[in-house]
Each structure stands twice: as structure tokens, then as C-alpha cells.
Amino acid sequence: xxxxxxxxxxxxxxxxxxxxxxxxxxxxxxxxxxxxxxxxxxxxxxxxxxxxxxxxxxxxxxxxxxxxxxxxxxxxxxxxxxxxxxxxxxxxxxxxxxxxxxxxxxxxxxxxxxxxxxxxxxxxxxxxxxxxxxxxxxxxxxxxxxxxxxxxxxxxxxxxxxxxxxxxxxxxxxxxxxxxxxxxxxxxxxxxxxxxxxxxxxxxxxxxxxxxxxxxxxxxxxxxxxxxxxxxxxxxxxxxxxxxxxxxxxxxxxxxxxxxxxxxxxxxxxxxxxxxxxxxxxxxxxxxxxxxxxx
Amino acid sequence: xxxxxxxxxxxxxxxxxxxxxxxxxxxxxxxxxxxxxxxxxxxxxxxxxxxxxxxxxxxxxxxxxxxxxxxxxxxxxxxxxxxxxxxxxxxxxxxxxxxxxxxxxxxxxxxxxxxxxxxxxxxxxxxxxxxxxxxxxxxxxxxxxxxxxxxxxxxxxxxxxxxxxxxxxxxxxxxxxxxxxxxxxxxxxxxxxxxxxxxxxxxxxxxxxxxxxxxxxx
Numbered sequence: 001x002x003x004x005x006x007x008x009x010x011x012x013x014x015x016x017x018x019x020x021x022x023x024x025x026x027x028x029x030x031x032x033x034x035x036x037x038x039x040x041x042x043x044x045x046x047x048x049x050x051x052x053x054x055x056x057x058x059x060x061x062x063x064x065x066x067x068x069x070x071x072x073x074x075x076x077x078x079x080x081x082x083x084x085x086x087x088x089x090x091x092x093x094x095x096x097x098x099x100x101x102x103x104x105x106x107x108x109x110x111x112x113x114x115x116x117x118x119x120x121x122x123x124x125x126x127x128x129x130x131x132x133x134x135x136x137x138x139x140x141x142x143x144x145x146x147x148x149x150x151x152x153x154x155x156x157x158x159x160x161x162x163x164x165x166x167x168x169x170x171x172x173x174x175x176x177x178x179x180x181x182x183x184x185x186x187x188x189x190x191x192x193x194x195x196x197x198x199x200x201x202x203x204x205x206x207x208x209x210x211x212x213x214x215x216x217x218x219x220x221x222x223x224x225x226x227x228x229x230x231x232x233x234x235x236x237x238x239x240x241x242x243x244x245x246x247x248x249x250x251x252x253x254x255x256x257x258x259x260x261x262x263x264x265x266x267x268x269x270x271x272x273x274x275x276x277x278x279x280x281x282x283x284x285x286x287x288x289x290x291x292x293x294x295x
Numbered sequence: 296x297x298x299x300x301x302x303x304x305x306x307x308x309x310x311x312x313x314x315x316x317x318x319x320x321x322x323x324x325x326x327x328x329x330x331x332x333x334x335x336x337x338x339x340x341x342x343x344x345x346x347x348x349x350x351x352x353x354x355x356x357x358x359x360x361x362x363x364x365x366x367x368x369x370x371x372x373x374x375x376x377x378x379x380x381x382x383x384x385x386x387x388x389x390x391x392x393x394x395x396x397x398x399x400x401x402x403x404x405x406x407x408x409x410x411x412x413x414x415x416x417x418x419x420x421x422x423x424x425x426x427x428x429x430x431x432x433x434x435x436x437x438x439x440x441x442x443x444x445x446x447x448x449x450x451x452x453x454x455x456x457x458x459x460x461x462x463x464x465x466x467x468x469x470x471x472x473x474x475x476x477x478x479x480x481x482x483x484x485x486x487x488x489x490x491x492x493x494x495x496x497x498x499x500x501x502x503x504x505x506x507x508x509x510x511x512x513x
Contacts (some may be wrong), residue, residue, distance in 0.1 A: 022345040022356075024499045025429035025436070025473075124493055134433050135475065136493060179311035179319045225430050225437075227347030227354025229314050251349055251430030259314035284312055286363045 001065040002115060004145040005099065008059035010132075011141040012205075013119050014112075014246075015051040018127035018136070022250045028230065029129035029137060032205055032246045032269035033110050035165065036074035040114035042158040043071030043091045050118030050150070051128035053141070055111040058102040062113070064094040068149060069116035069157070075108025075270060076164060089162045108166045108270040109203075116152035132205045133247040167267040167275060170196055174264045175279045178233060180223070180255030188215035188239075192258060196276040197241065205247040207234075208268055210277065214239025217255070225251040231260035231268075233279075243268050261285075308353075310370050316344075317356040318363065320370040325427045325439055328353050329387065329504035330374050339369045348428045348503045350437075387426065387504035392471065393512040394420065394462050398482035400450075404464070407447045407481075415483060418442055420511040424469055426501045434473030434491030434499050438507055441467045453479035460486045462509065469509070473499075484509075 004011065014037065017030025031037030031054055041050050053062075058077030064070075072079055072088050079086040082098050094100065102111060121128050121138045130137040141147075175193075184192065197210035215235055228234075232244045234254040243260060245268070260268055261282060271277060308320035308331060322328050328348045335355060336346060342365060345356040355366050396416035405412045424440035441464055449465050457463070459474025462484040470480055473491035486509075490500045501507060 019344050021433075021498065022347045022354075023429060023503055024434060024497060025431065026433045026498065125496065125498060136433060176312060176314060179313050224350030224352075225428065226319065226349035226352040227313075227317075227345075229317050229354070229356065231314050249430060250347060251428060256313065259312075262315045285315060286360050 002119070002147045002149060003063040003065055004141050004143055004147070005061035005063055006059065006143055007141040007145075008055055008057065008102065010056040011060055012054050012130040012132070013051050013121055013138045013141070013147070014054040014129045015127055016049045017129055017246065018125050018131070021125055022227065025250050026125060026136065027131050027133060027248060027250050028246055029127065029131035029205075030246050031110075031112065031129075033074050033112070033266040035263075035266045036110070037112050037114075039089070039159065039162045040071045040073040040112040041118075043073070043089070043160070043162065044069055044114035044116045045091070045153050045155055045157045046114055046116065046118050047153070050114065051121065052112050052114040053119060053147075055102060055113060057109060058104045058111060061099060061101045063097065063099045065097065065146075066149070067096050068094050069152065070094055070100070071114050071157075072111060073114075073162060073164070074111045075105035075166065077105040077111045078103040089164060091157045091160065108164075109272055110270060115149050117150035120148040120150035131247050133249060165266065167271045167277070170276045170278060171267050171271060172280050173267055173277050174261035174282045175233065175258040176261065176282060176284050178256035178258045180235075181257050183217050183219045183235070183255040184257050185216045185218050188217070189257075191215060192241070193279050193281050196278045199271045199273050199275050199277065201273040203271075203273060205245055207242045207244045207248060208271065210241045210243065212240070215241065215257070219255070223253050223255055225253050228252045228256070229259065231262065231265050232256040233258040233260065245269055308370055310367055313354065316360040316363065317354060318367055318370055320353045320355070322351055322353065325350060325425065327374060328428075329425075331370070332503065334372065334374070335369050339365060342366060350428060387502065387506050389506045389508065390501065392486050392488055392507060392509050394484040394486050394509045395512050396420075396484040398462065398484045400463070400481040401483055404445065404447055404481050404483060408445055410444060415445070416511045416513070418445055419464070419469070419483065420509050422508070424507045424509075426503050426505045426507060427468070428503055429499075432473060432476040433493070435470065435476065436499065436501050436503075438469040439467065441469050443467065447481050449479040450481065453477050457482065459491060460488070462486055
């Protein structure tokens with residue numbers, strides 16, 4: 001069992017996400033920094049998909065009621081185990097009753113805590129992830145919560161050190177043209193990729209609203225609702241783009257003018273308000289002949 | 296605007312990229328979307344993480360981006376002639392839903408439409424709806440087919456929470472609320488069937504493409 005003493009601004013249980021039900025309005029959820037989450041599990045000796053704790057801007061305290069191997073990845077919040085500094089990106093060991101405290105990270109937003117055996121709350125539709133948009137999955141963590149931990153594997157950690165990957169003050173994020181890229185005027189399309197976009201405070205697990213020179217659309221009006229993906233760069237009428245993250249709605253009516261490349265989505269998830277992102281247009285990694293069809 | 300090319304073999308969808316592992320096919324209408332979804336699920340369903348119908352589109356998300364070419368081929372396969380034509384492609388099941396027409400917005404609907412409250416059930420019931428697509432919230436299915444005589448706008452101010460089973464209308468669509476969501480549609484009745492059951496798989500009673508007929512439970 002792990003006891004939540006202080007959850008910090010937002011702490012949730014997250015795993016690799018809830019797949020296969022998007023056509024019924026059920027979103028994916030899952031860790032927004034999928035890379036940091038996966039690394040935490042490898043360091044803790046867990047198989048991919050084990051549930052971990054996603055902490056937002058540190059400020060948390062948790063007690064290990066049983067001895068456990070654990071690992072911290074993502075935003076490097078200063079961590080201490082019973083008052084002694086705890087390492088980042090390495091396997092650590094907590095004796096029975098040890099208290100892990102996290103301060104506020106200097107960089108990044110989300111810190112992942114994986115515990116050997118994984119957080120063993122009951123799954124909903126195949127996932128232990130909290131979907132903050134729909135409320136599916138376990139409730140947001142609160143002080144006093146007791147989280148069951150599964151049986152730890154006897155295997156060694158699959159990694160022993162991992163470097164953090166966090167966005168610089170101006171981070172370059174690769175993106176491919178979206179299905180509605182043609183809705184941008186030529187000038188707006190050039191600006192989307194040339195201009196650095198500021199991350200606003202309107203950022204959460206659903207998406208990140210960016211600020212910059214408004215992008216004009218060739219098509220005004222609304223789009224009939226269509227399926228959405230994480231990384232979709234939507235353009236509402238305001239001309240200020242929104243990048244969807246893990247808890248995005250399954251369908252939406254704003255045109256998707258670009259899609260962030262999956263390997264760079266963690267950078268968006270870890271970018272703080274005030275930091276800037278520059279989109280770099282890249283070709284699609286796998287060629288598909290049909291994209292040449294005229295729309 | 297024409298969104299698909301019509302050839303001698305039937306409509307051929309236009310396919311767009313949507314990120315590293317997804318493709319979005321554009322079609323002419325909802326029935327074409329469901330016809331293509333059924334065909335794609337049959338042929339390459341095992342390659343897909345998600346297959347998400349929209350109002351005029353079908354989003355296919357692959358488990359492995361290396362399969363995208365195969366996914367693109369399946370999406371671009373011309374539909375059978377007439378597959379999208381109304382009434383021809385009965386791909387979905389027919390589901391009957393008993394409704395108590397006791398909704399709190401019946402008076403307001405009467406005001407908008409000029410149909411007296413006591414006649415609203417007769418206009419709404421027994422009409423075949425089609426589950427077009429889901430969105431907004433888990434289990435929130437948009438049902439096409441509301442008779443034009445019942446067309447109403449959204450509520451001027453949405454409710455903070457609408458109870459599970461509330462049958463409501465807006466535009467030319469009906470919905471049965473899954474519960475726990477806010478809502479801006481006019482509630483005309485209530486269904487007792489458990490439509491949203493997150494502990495079950497599938498968690499919804501309806502699937503996209505199903506046909507739904509409301510029956511007056513009085």
C-alpha cells in the first residue's frame with residue numbers, strides 16, 4: 001500500500017491508456033508524458049503498462065507502507081526519502097514506512113512515480129488511468145488515499161539510468177500537416193511553423209492552449225464533428241491553436257491543421273506556461289499513396 | 296460541397312493523414328461512414344487501435360504505423376454501389392427503447408415547435424433514428440433522425456448535470472444521456488434501460504450504425 005499524505009496540485013493514477021473504445025466516446029487518458037512513464041516502469045522493474053502515479057508540479061508526499069523499489073522520472077522535482085535526497089531516473093528502494101516528499105520542479109510539469117508491482121487499483125474498461133475530462137477511472141488522488149500495490153516482479157530493472165528529456169525555453173516540436181491543413185491561408189500556414197508559440201496557463205491533461213499571432217482560416221464556420229487524436233493541433237475561430245493531450249475528447253469540430261509527431265508530444269506535455277514551442281514541419285514517417293489524392 | 300468522388304463503382308473516400316498512426320477518410324454522409332466502418336472492421340480490424348466514426352468522416356488509428364499503407368488501401372476501397380444510400384445499408388441492429396415522455400422541457404419544446412405537449416410523444420416515438428457517432432462524453436451517442444417538426448435549438452443555458460436515461464433533443468438529433476454530464480439539450484422524457492455501463496464491455500447498449508426506435512411507454 002502507498003498512502004497519499006499530500007497529493008500536490010494534481011496527482012492521478014495513469015497507465016498506457018484506455019484503448020479501443022473511442023468510437024463510444026471513451027477517451028484514452030494515460031500518462032501525458034508517455035516516455036517518462038514508460039521509463040519509470042522500466043527502472044522499477046515493471047512490465048510496460050503497469051500503473052504509475054502522475055504528479056503535477058511536485059508538492060506531494062507519499063508513504064510506503066511496505067518496502068518497495070520505485071523510480072522517479074519526468075519533471076525533476078527535488079525528492080527526498082525520509083529527508084535524504086532521492087535520485088531521479090534511477091531505481092531507488094524505500095524501506096517500510098518511508099516517506100517520499102517532492103518539492104516543486106525547476107523544469108517540466110509532470111513527474112512519474114513508478115512502484116515495483118504497479119499501482120493495483122481496479123481497472124475500468126481495461127485501464128487504471130484517470131480521465132480528467134470524463135471522470136472515468138480512479139478518482140483524482142487526495143490526502144488519506146491508500147493505493148494498493150501489485151506483486152513486484154523478481155526481475156532486475158530493465159534500465160539503470162535514464163536521462164530526462166524536457167523542453168528548453170524554446171523547444172522545437174516536430175509536426176506533420178493535419179487533415180484540415182488546407183483551411184489555413186498561405187500566410188497562416190507559414191506563420192504556424194515560423195512563429196514561436198507561447199504556452200498559456202490554459203494547459204491541462206486535455207490540452208494546451210498556445211498564444212501567438214492569430215492564424216487566419218480560408219474556411220470559416222464549423223466542421224461536422226470528426227475523430228481526434230492526441231497531438232492534434234486544433235484551430236478554433238480565435239486563431240489561437242490548441243494541442244490535444246491524453247484526455248482529449250474523442251471527437252471535435254475545430255479543424256486540425258497539424259499533428260505533433262508522437263515522439264515530441266512529451267515535450268508539449270512538459271512545457272510550462274510562458275515557455276515557447278516552435279513547430280518544425282516534417283514529412284510523415286511512413287508513405288501512404290492515398291494522401292496524394294485531391295481533397 | 297462534394298466530399299467524395301463518385302465513380303461507377305460507388306463513392307470512393309478521400310483519405311487524409313492525421314498524425315503518425317492515423318488516417319481520416321471523408322465521406323458523403325453518415326450511412327457511408329457506417330458502411331465503410333463495417334467493411335474496414337471486417338477486413339483490417341485487427342490492425343486498428345481505434346475506428347472512430349464522425350458525422351462525415353471515419354478515423355482509423357493503427358496499432359503500428361508500419362501498417363498504415365494497408366489501412367489506407369482499406370479506407371480508399373470504393374463502397375459497394377448504393378452502400379451509402381438511405382435505407383439500403385442496414386448495417387446496425389434495431390434497438391427499441393421504451394420512454395416515459397415526462398421530460399422537464401416538454402413545455403419549452405411545445406413553445407418552440409407549436410406542437411402541443413400531449414402530442415410530442417406521438418411525433419417523437421416510432422421514428423427510426425440512427426446512432427451517428429459518439430462524442431462529448433463516454434456513452435453520449437448522437438442519434439440522427441429527429442423529425443424536422445421537432446427541431447429545437449440548444450437550451451439558452453446548459454444544465455450543470457443531466458441524469459442518466461434522460462431522452463433529449465436538439466437540432467435534428469436525439470440523445471439518451473449517459474449520466475453525470477452537463478447538458479444543453481431539451482429533455483422530453485426518460486428511458487429506464489441502462490445505456491451506459493462502464494463495468495461492461497462494450498460499455499454502451501448502442502453502437503455506431505445501430506438503429507433506435509423510441510416507444511411511448513405509457
